[in-house]
Amino acid sequence: MLTYPIIDPVAISLGPIKVHWYGLMYLIGIGGAWLLLTKRVTRSYSPIKPDALEDLVFYAAMGVIFGGRLGYIIFYNFPQFIDNPLILFKVWEGGMSFHGGLLGVIIAMWVSARKNQCTMLALTDFIAPVVPVGLFFGRIGNFINAELWGRPTDVYWAFVFPGAGPIARHPSQLYEAGLEGLALFLILWIYSNKQRPYMAVSGMFALFYGIFRFIVEFYRVPDAHLGYLAMDWLTMGQILSAPLIVVGIILLSIAYTKNSLPD
Template sequence: MTILHQIDPIALHLGPLQIHWYGIMYLLGFVAAWWLGRQRVRAGRLPGVNEQAYGDLLFFSMLGVVLGGRIGYVFFYNFSELLKDPLMLFRIWEGGMSFHGGLLGVMGAAWWWARSHRTHFFDVMDFVAPLVPPGLGFGRLGNYIGGELWGKYTGGGWGVIFPRAPDFANWSTEQLQAQFAAGALDRYARHPSQLYQAALEGLVMFVVLWWFSSKPRPRYAVSGMFALLYGCFRFLVEFVRVPDAQIGDHGYLAFGWLTMGQVLSTPLILLGLFWLWLSTRSPTLQPQPPSADNPPASAPAKG
């Protein structure tokens, strides 16, 4: 069965202002992280930290996602264009965000926050890791709604037909609908790779990480599980996702199949395995729920 993608990427038109579904998905991801993080703070999963301090961590992490995601996309996927037009770095409205860049941005924000609060960096990362997958899932749903980052042809008479794909560069909406109704577009059906990623990186990772972190784990363990899962899932989905054509040979860096997404995900897989190994010889952080006698602090003690 084939589906013709006909979702309007703009959720609301408020005069000259347009609110895109992609932006709403980002907002939902941050709201989910805020709500879930509050539950973990109240359960004492990051001892010595209250909701106000967590709000600061979330704010800086949001900045890290946006700035790191944009800078990472430009440097990893569009560096040649950046050399020609450096101002493109600031034209965020044109699209282009990188998960790996966003991850580096979040890690930078978490490092700065952990240092200012005298907390071990990986205690913060282990705390944050289970809060990330909902945002990844919402983000991939935003990609699907926007009809971008589509997959390769299914070749089986099933999949999704994306009007924004190069196949239909000069087609009108009426032409697409008429040809689809006549069954003439089945050969253009593609893998909805955005939905694969939403399911794996969003739902599956959230369930596994939330369960895995539901009881105290050694330092590095939750971060290691996050890196390993994401790296493996992203590496696999890249086989059915259309790579960025401006990179390498039609999007492939080597062997006729290796993509930039796979290259960037390989270190995550290795780091995940290393951190999981490191966790076997690391201490376990025990929860310390706040109490009247021992309230959490929003800032490190002086002296």
């Protein structure tokens, strides 16, 4: 068993202004994704011009933040929101949904596509390889917050998390950082290093994120107020991730059947 590194959730404190590690991880993730997109936007098959990148990243970031928070409230915490609507704004306490953030980004890409006179899927193909950067740092933020911990285990890399009792548990946040973050990034970055059929990169993202998240849910404790939704193992995360696997397969099938190239 490993000793959990107790970290103050507040990274920087300047009088009444407090910058939490959780929010800082999102900023680092968005900044890292932006940096990588500056390399992708120079490729001949980029759907946008370099001078449009700043607006695209801004819209995507807003989609992540607002969509992620709204998704968490709707999918995981709606009854508490009804009791106390102000929890919508307490982002520093954690509580962001990837699936809500994904919907937010899709809406942002739809808006950006209209401005840039291209298709939404051309933009999702463009940004998909860098999304795992944000996912990686977001999961590190979960680990620092000591939230979303895993199921009890006796593996030697287990942690006793604050607030989770004296039982050693899987560090499921780090599993997600490794799979949804690092592994997914390597898969998509290498795959997209050359031009692929239109919507294929988006399909790869949906497929592998859905698979990785579905797997990690077996090691992660579901939200206490939701618990297991069926068969003593099915979680909300798996219900929301399963359609992504299906969508990924469909997009890849269409992409390679039509053998089309991005606009």
